[in-house]
Ligand code: SF4
Ligand code: SF4
Ligand code: SF4
Ligand code: SF4
């Protein structure tokens with residue numbers, strides 16, 4: 001009896017708010033025909049019902065709540081609470097301890113073996129147990145967004161961002177030596193590192209800078225966390241991921257057999273910040289604490305080509321030549337900055353902005369025809385949220401403009417840094433010993449046992 | 460300790476200044492980002508009112524099977540005998556046989572309560588978050604089935620991979636203490 005009344009109310013209610021939904025109705029008709037052909041009457045019934053509702057409004061709650069005669073209690077679904085592996089405080093404390101231990105191993109114990117052993121421990125904990133999230137690399141974006149908006153960052157993420165930088169400011173890139181799970185993982189795959197030609201290296205080293213600058217623009221404009229999306233290893237750490245993600249991770253690791261630490265050197269945006277800090281390090285990495293005898297034995301073992309060989313101050317004529325070059329480059333710098341600013345403006349509008357969800361939805365709406373089925377979900381979603389094309393157009397234009405401005409600024413900064421890097425080439429100081437380059441050295445400790453002076457001190 | 464041993468030259472002083480400068484830039488950045496008050500962790504959740512059951516929740520999550528699963532808002536359910544979330548539109552018969560069910564993994568349990576009512580519940584370990592039942596329930600029923608990020612599974616990625624791909628922009632960050640957006644309570 002209740003059912004009959006219910007259905008009646010329902011039918012009346014629904015027919016009143018009829019909104020045509022052509023797609024569904026066609027589907028429904030197909031269904032119906034199929035059911036009739038197959039003499040499938042349950043199907044026919046349900047198809048008919050479906051059709052009724054499909055033609056009615058998208059509104060839900062079509063059937064009334066039952067009153068149970070048996071006194072059945074409507075249950076509540078169980079929703080598990082967040083299961084954090086450890087608390088935020090423990091996370092930060094462990095990172096701090098790990099950085100201290102790494103510093104001690106790199107600067108006092110000075111043993112490749114123990115650095116490697118400790119990096120394995122960190123790989124297991126920060127990588128496979130904590131599963132690589134969150135990490136200082138991704139924290140760049142959280143910090144950028146929160147700093148832009150002026151607050152709201154969880155303190156744990158703030159600490160993850162700041163601690164490795166502060167350690168780098170004091171002791172060099174000890175974070176990269178053992179603590180960073182991405183670095184530790186790649187380090188294991190170094191088999192036969194090839195030398196990367198200087199110019200190729202210089203060009204490739206612009207990528208981290210580009211990722212950092214444009215990644216921040218991308219994030220600040222609300223298009224998502226680009227830096228996290230380009231982390232190739234997160235799938236491996238979770239031992240579960242969509243196939244493309246897993247394959248990318250494997251490919252980067254395999255590449256790492258011949259090009260040591262490819263992600264670290266040619267992609268990691270956090271490395272840009274670490275390098276700035278590490279350049280100013282209070283106690284930089286030292287190949288040996290004794291006097292270098294310039295035997296060159298350390299040069300070959302460094303997988304990232306960070307050993308700098310001794311160099312004299314060039315002769316007066318070379319210096320004059322370099323000075324002329326310097327002046328010419330100084331003239332070139334503004335051109336570079338302007339060119340990259342314009343480039344950034346263009347790239348912001350054409351490459352970055354289309355990744356923003358609102359712009360994406362707007363474009364899907366513009367391009368959607370029944371043939372371009374793939375675009376349908378975005379259009380359907382916009383309709384459900386009552387976003388009209390006009391509204392989206394205004395928003396999309398605004399967002400695109402923001403992207404242009406942001407990328408132009410990023411482009412300008414990029415130009416400035418490139419100019420500074422080029423100018424840096426013309427500034428030479430005398431170097432009497434083999435030294436670890438302050439920015440590039442990842443404190444892996446491979447050169448420690450290679451240096452005969454070190455071996456002697458141990459004996 | 461080169462820094463402490465060498466005499467205080469001008470160069471030394473300069474590098475300490477630079478070091479302190481960089482250090483304070485980092486500190487200032489973090490200070491500004493944290494604001495004046497301590498904020499707790501946020502986690503991901505999807506807003507069932509925006510979701511259009513596009514199917515990405517099943518495939519885009521970094522976990523396979525996905526951390527998103529179907530949940531049932533019993534308080535919204537009509538306890539229908541002919542459940543649109545349970546039966547295929549072309550189901551040969553209205554019983555629990557697998558060929559009659561929408562759910563490809565048979566993750567929905569159907570229990571007789573009293574005539575003519577049946578209760579439906581999700582066997583979570585089986586659900587893959589494909590949203591087929593959700594879509595059908597939303598289109599033809601009460602919309603009491605809906606998708607939620609399950610926080611016993613979710614890794615709380617810094618950026619949720621589904622959030623990046625969701626056509627409905629249904630993913631939002633919610634406080635760790637109340638990590639669900641339950642449709643029956645919204
Ligand atoms: S360069 Fe980046 S990825 Fe490599 S070890 Fe350092 S922080 Fe980690
Ligand atoms: S410690 Fe630095 S210089 Fe030495 S091998 Fe490792 S990266 Fe190269
Ligand atoms: S991706 Fe978005 S629209 Fe698609 S099923 Fe998940 S929440 Fe719903
Ligand atoms: S149909 Fe899909 S979403 Fe619904 S219970 Fe089955 S697996 Fe889960």
Ligand code: SF4
Nearest residue numbers: 520613614616619620
């Ligand atoms: S945050 Fe990560 S684990 Fe959780 S639902 Fe999103 S992609 Fe899946």
